[in-house]
Amino acid sequence: MRVLIVDTALGACTACVVEDGRRLGLRSELMTKGHQERLAGMVRDAVADAAKEAGGGFEAIDRIGVTVGPGSFTGLRVGLAFAQGLGAALDRPVVGVSTLDALAASxxxxxxxxxxxxxxxxxxxxxxxxxxxxxxxxxxxxxxxxxxxxxxxxxxxxxxxxxxxxxxxxxxxxxxxxxxxxxPLAAPSPEALARLAAGADPTIALPAPLYLRAPDATPPSRLPGQPRPIAAS
CATH class of the missing domain: 3.30.420.40 (ATPase, nucleotide binding domain)
Incomplete structure (x- = not known):
């Protein structure tokens, strides 16, 4: 099984192609923000490297694995949206992988x-x-x-x-x-992520964010230009 891994949950942005335990292509950079600008190009390059190594391009991907958290709220949204969009375009299953499970497996x-x-x-x-x-x-x-x-x-x-x-x-x-x-790993190893993604049941390991606490940011209490509510006397 050829698996494309997308990981943007923690301190790195990673795209990796692994087939039956063999790494075919990898792009990974340590970063805590900026995943949205870098991820698509890294996936493209990792898949291109896999094609050079073993043939096939995006059409040779059997499954996409994406980290679902816990982790950075922004990073998770970027990785999940990209993985699900690519999965829909390729008509391939997308499975979610816990960052904690992947760290332990690393x-x-x-x-x-x-x-x-x-x-x-x-x-x-x-x-x-x-x-x-x-x-x-x-x-x-x-x-x-x-x-x-x-x-x-x-x-x-x-x-x-x-x-x-x-x-x-x-x-x-x-x-x-x-x-x-x-x-003190900044992110799980791509090989560990690939093993977990390859063994996951797509009907159970859904690509949905795993949030263990509420976000630090809260929505505004009023719209721009809207007057402040009158305090009760």
């Missing part, structure tokens, strides 16, 4: 792995895995609650932390997590 480690993303405002997005099996749902947790959850699940063993939240937790609780193995 490290070759057994035992307890905690995928943690820095959510700002004293929180992380977290999901725990043991031997690559999820122990519970993805959650938005305070730094202390996430640390408690990880150490309770570790039961005295040394946990592995992967993602941008790894350093945040260790720096916040060095006496409790100082021995943890940390992989």
């Amino acid at each position: 490290v070759d480690q057994s035992g307890l792995v905690a995928a943690v993303i820095d959510a700002r405002r004293g929180q992380v997005y977290a999901r725990l895995f043991r031997d690559r099996v999820a122990l519970g749902p993805a959650e938005a947790l305070s730094l202390e609650a996430a640390t408690d959850l990880i150490l309770d699940a570790a039961a005295g063993a040394t946990p592995a932390l992967v993602g941008s939240g790894a350093a945040v937790l260790v720096d916040s609780f060095p006496e409790r997590l100082g021995l943890a193995d940390t992989e």
Whole structure:
């Protein structure tokens, strides 16, 4: 199966073509904004590289995988809209992949792995895995609650932390997590994303954003030029 990966959820913009575990084309840049301007060209170039490597162009893509979050609200919207538009144009299935699941799948480690993303405002997005099996749902947790959850699940063993939240937790609780193995990845590996996308059920892994908390921005309370409401006396 030839899979096109689109990832704009975290600290990178990535387009990658993978076929049966073999990377055929990759374009990836670290960035936290500007995905909309760069993504289409990166997808074009990654598919062109895959065509040079193994033949076929966009018509050879069997499936599109896109990260659904948790992550940047703006980045998620860009990646999801692009992937769904391309899927409709090519008449190919589009599957959603959790960024936390993909982060955990990016490290070759057994035992307890905690995928943690820095959510700002004293929180992380977290999901725990043991031997690559999820122990519970993805959650938005305070730094202390996430640390408690990880150490309770570790039961005295040394946990592995992967993602941008790894350093945040260790720096916040060095006496409790100082021995943890940390992989502060800015984004999941393309190969991990491709494995998850290839194995996903398109009827279940829908390309819909996974939001674990409300957005920081709120809609305006009045339209431009509209008078302010009169305060109740």
